[in-house]
Every structure is written in structure tokens, then in C-alpha cells.
Amino acid sequence: MAPLAVTACTATTALGAGLAAQRDALHERRGGLRRNDLPGLSLECWIGRVEGLEEAVLPPALGAWESRNHRLAWKALHQDGFAEAAAEAVARHGADRVAVVVGTSTSSIGETEHAYARMDDGRFPPAMAALRVHNPHALSDFVRLASGARGPCMTIATACSSSAKVFAHAARLLQAGAAEAAIVGGVDTLCGSVLFGFNALQLVSATPCRPFDARRDGLSLGEGGGFALLEREDAAPRALAWLAGYGESSDAHHMSTPHPQGLGARLAMQAALARAGLAPSRIGYLNMHGTATPANDAVEAQAVAALFPRELHAGSTKGWTGHTLGAAGIVESAFALLALREGELPGILNSQVPDPACGPQVNFDNARRSIDYAMNNAFGFGGNNCSLVFGRA
Template sequence: MPSRIRPLAITAFTATSALGRGRAAHAAALHARRSGLRANDFTPEPLACAIGRVEGLEAAPLPAAYADHDSRNNRLAWMGLAADGFLDAVRECIERHGAGRVALVVGTSTSSIGATEQAYRELDHGRFPPHLQAANLHTPHSLGEFLEAALGTRGPCLTVATACSSSAKIFAKAERLLRLGLADAAVLAGVDTLCGSVLFGFNALELVSPEVCRPFDAARRGLSLGEAAGFALLERDGAADAPRLLGYGESSDAYHMSTPHPEGLGARRALADALARAGLAPREVDYVNLHGTATLKNDAVEAAVVADVFDASTRVSATKGWTGHTLGAAGILESALTLLAMESDLVPGCLNSTVPDPACSASFAFDNESRPIRVALSNSFGFGGNNCTLAFGRAH
């Protein structure tokens, strides 16, 4: 088992999704049980499903200084940076530590692939149109290049692309960078936007629900896709009331390209390692934000893992009924939702779900519950069996 790590302070965090911009909008939606999902109005080709779309991206080009980076994904990143004073927090962090000592670790599944799709749709005599010819739009590191230019960080700059666990794993990478002395602080960013290849690709796998997703419901029919930008600032020390990253666990079971291991071996390993690094026993965990995609196999496997590890004193639920599955941004978005749940001592029940799957144990919350949350976990599981569990705690 891994050794216990020193907790790190989360000195700032924010999220932008279909629920709105910033922490207050997300907290209000959780408390009101108000979903951001709506009928698909994104794809020009018909696809009957629900999506979690962020308003205003089409009408919000990047500032002229960053015109060569203009894409839907980078627009969402810029919009997200403006929420909760996060951009100012990063600049203050750079003043404290120096630009060369602040790392930038980003997680994204599709990056700016939407811009590449658009370029092919608008081919001009076999060439990309001029406004989509910038090479940095057509690379998996597009998000990292843009954010480094916008933020002014000069430390290590890494992109993690491990499907749906991408922006959970950036917490683990940042912890290692700080522990090894390669940086004194890390900006964490997870951004993914809707695009045709993802919507129709998941639909081809028969994983997209024609209605809003219903995590862990007995009659669930699949996932709803969404888009989001999440950011966090990780430092060794912070204010007394700043939440802490207590631990993380990572694994890769490589069982199948798109199906989880039937016994959840990778998920179990990630969970066990997160608890070990945090120095926690399962009974000390108050809440777990599950991956909960509302697909048949993922939810069944994750429910079985929960039943084996936790008793009813630990409450568990999934929040994708609010936001949809935001792919590479899911890890950091759901970490932000978990931190908000801790702030308000609210267990957000599984939204849209009414009849629990028989595999669900007594730990599951389907309605919102008010209860103290001192320690919480967040699960993120990606295609190919790439898994990550994060452990968070109150400062005290």
C-alpha cells in the first residue's frame, strides 16, 4: 500500500457548467435539485438526447491577444477563469512563488477537437479556412498552451488525457510535483466541451440515454453528455479554513476499451490507495461522490464496490443528473461539487432517479440530506479501466 502523504491546501477553486458560472450557482442548483440538462440543441444532425450545455460560448470569442487560440474549448476555459476571482488568485499565487515555481496541470478528453471538426466542415478548396489554420488548435495540448499564455505560469505544464478520469488525475500529478520540489504551487484545470464526434460516438456505443440520465436508477437508459470548466489552486499551505487534498489513488485495469472490469478491480485499487495515502479507514468517510454515469454496467459495478467497502454511515451519490457527464472535465467538476457539499454539509441525492437499482446498498442517497461532511471522496473512472479516487477533508 502507498504511504500517507502530507495534505495540501486547495486555496481556490471554481466551476462553470450547465448549472451556471461559479460556486454560488452550483451550490444553489444542488440545494434546489435543479438540473442543467436540456433537450439536445447542439448538433445540426438530429440526436434525441439530453445535454448539459453552457450558455454563451458562441457569442464570447477570446480577447484579441489570444485570437490564435480561439475554440469552443478555450472559450469555456476563459469563461471559467473569470468566475469566483480565480484568475486573480492565480496571479497572486505567481507573485508569492514566482512564475517558474507554479505548475500548470490540465485534464481534457477531447481538447479543441470541435475546432477540427468545424475546420473539416468548412473546407475551402481542400484547405482549412484561415481562421481555423492555427496549428495549436489541432493538438491535444491546445488547452495547456492557451492557459499558459493566459495565466503566465512558467513552471511545468502538463496535459493529462485519460478519458473520463483526466481531470481527477491532475490532482495526483500536482501532488507529486509539489512533493518532489519541482513546483511550489499548481494550477489545476479540467475543460471539455460538447462536440459531434463525442455525442455520436457515445451514441454508436449505445450509451446515450434518449432522456435525462438517471444514475443508479433501476430503469436507467444511459448517460447524458455535458461540458464544463473546473479550476483549482493547490499549495502546500493555505488559510485555516481552506479544504485539503488528503489523498488519491490511481489504477488501470485495462480490462476492456469501454467496459469496466466486472468485479471493479481497478476501482477497488484506486479507492484503497486513496484511503491509504489519506490515512483513513472506510468508516471515517462521510460522503462519496460516485462516478455514476447512469450506464448499465458502470453503475452496477460501482454499486457493488460501495456495498463491499462502506456501511450505511457513509453516504454515497452521483451528481451527473445535474450536469451530465462532462468527460475530461468530470473529475475536477465533481471535485468542486464535493467540496461545495462539504462546505454546506449537504449530501446531494441522485437527481432524476426514483427507483434504486437492486444492487444499491443502504449507503445510497437518492434525496438530498443534511449531515456533517468532514471527509469526502470523489470517484472518476475512464475508458480502458483508467481509474482515480480523490480524498478531501476540512482543514481541521
């Protein structure tokens, strides 16, 4: 594929707001997980909670969109000059030529939970009957309104691969000529459906998650949001980095368990490399999906070991942020872009005992080296997989 310019990028997680906060925490190996302290959601676990969302309010013009998810979206949009970059793209290309493609797994379902808890005679309280909020597409509509973009508007909801797949969908829109630029990203926030849903699947650890550790026993859930601006090379005023390739697959092995030999994961990584025109040895850093669940980590490590040379530096950043669900793809793409720019390659936080079933590519310690290409993996329920390759500007 022809590479696409990444002309702006931002991320907000439990590590803080904006790329500088992410960079500093990754470098200092300072995690953002804390004991679960969400009001009314008592579950013995650790979470990656974004500070200040409870006190945040949307501007009056956007008050009808009130939700925790939209508060985080607004906060994320206004970091690293992203809102200004998006407005400049809208002015340069025209609002109808800027697409919005955003991923989420639960959108604003937290507000729907609150409304159900306060039902009166079988109806939502009038103040909480916000139909524009109680639907899966709410986030994309909100970002469209907040950014002024009026091009194609799409929501990707493929669980944990959602905001990785937005890059692939946007690439097809740009390459088809349906838009000149695309705002891509994802936002997910913590709520009862998330905490208790994953706990019902016996996937939540009572301790901070330990990706690829021999003693790992489950994930830590987090919330996060991030955005990137994609433009065709001939229309981009500059490039922070390049989207060099993407790969998607759906092995459909099981609703929540990956293919035991990592077939879908390997197909996605191979497709991303093929679109980028790269041999596996050209990848300098791989941000693995690495959720710290026993099955998922072993399967992903097996697929990586079968494809990449042992010198690859691969790690998982979920020990820093928790698993940010539908936002994991964009958050960890931002981490891959930081690795390209800064030359600091994150390892794994909290893990101490290497799993002998995982290959030599998996590194617990950070490393420093200049790299030309980085890959990000995001794998969702139902075997819905996406891998992205980014190139240094």
C-alpha cells in the same frame, strides 16, 4: 501523504457559472439538462449545455486560440476570484514555480471538425489552420498563457478520469519540489465527436440520465470547466480544504467496459484512503462516477458496498450536469468541496426506482450533516481510475 492545501476553486457547468450557481442548483434539486439543441448535431438526447458560449469571445490578445473549449476555459477561470488567486500565487512564488496540470478528453476537436467540414482542395481554410488549437495539449497551453504560470505544463487525457488525475500528478510535482503551487483543472465541451462517438457505443439515453435507477439506460452528455489551486502546506497562505489522498489504478479489463467485479475502482478507492491514512468509515460523502449506464453503475456500486459501511452517503451528480467527460473530475471535486463547506450532501437527480443490485450507500435524496472528509470517484475508458479524498479546512 502530507496534505496539500486547496487555496482556490471554481466550477462552471450547465447549472451556471461559479460555485454559488452550483451550490444553489444542487440544494434546490434543479437540473441543467435540456433537449439537445446544438446546431448541426441532431441527436435525440438531453445535454448539459453551458449558456452563452456561442456569443462569448476571447480577448484580442488570445484571439488566435479561438474555440468553444477555450471560451469555456476563459469563462471558468474568471469565476470565484480564481484568476486573481492564480495571479497572486504567480507573484508570490514566481511564474517558473507555478505548474499547470489540466485534463481534457477532446480539447478543441470541435474546431477541427469545423475546419474539416470547410476543407478546400484538401486543405483547411487559412483562417482555420490554427495549429496551436488543433492539438490535445492546446488547453494546457491556453491556461498557461492566460494565467501567467511558467512552471511544468502537462495535459492529462485519460478520458473521464482526466481532471481527477490532475490532482495526483500535481501532488507528485509539489512533493518532488518541482513547483511550489499548481493550477489544476479540466475543460470539455460538446461537439460531434462526443455526441456521435458515445452514441455509437450505445451509451447515450434519449431521456435525462437516471444514475443508479433500476430503469437507467444510458448517460446524458454535458460540458463543464473548473480549476483549483494546490499549494504545499508550508507555502499556502490559507486553505479552503485539503487534498488528503489520491488513488489511481488501471485494470485494463476492456476498452470501454469496467472490470465486472469493480477491481480497478476498489483499488483506486483503497489507495486514496491509504494515502490519507483514513479508515473507510471516516468518509462522510462520496461523489460516485455514476454515469447511468447499466454496467458502470452496477460495478461501481458493488465496489463501494464492499468497502464502505452502509451509513455512507453516496450519490451521483450527473443528473444535474450531465457527464462532463474530461471535466467530470474537477467539477465533481468542486461539489465535494461544497459538501465539506456547506454540509449539504447531494443525492441523485431524476432517479426514482432504486436498483436492488446497488447497496444502501447509494442515496437518491440530499442530506444535511457536517462531515470531515469527502471522496470523489472518476473512472475512464480502458479501466483508468482515480479517487480523491478531500478534508475540511
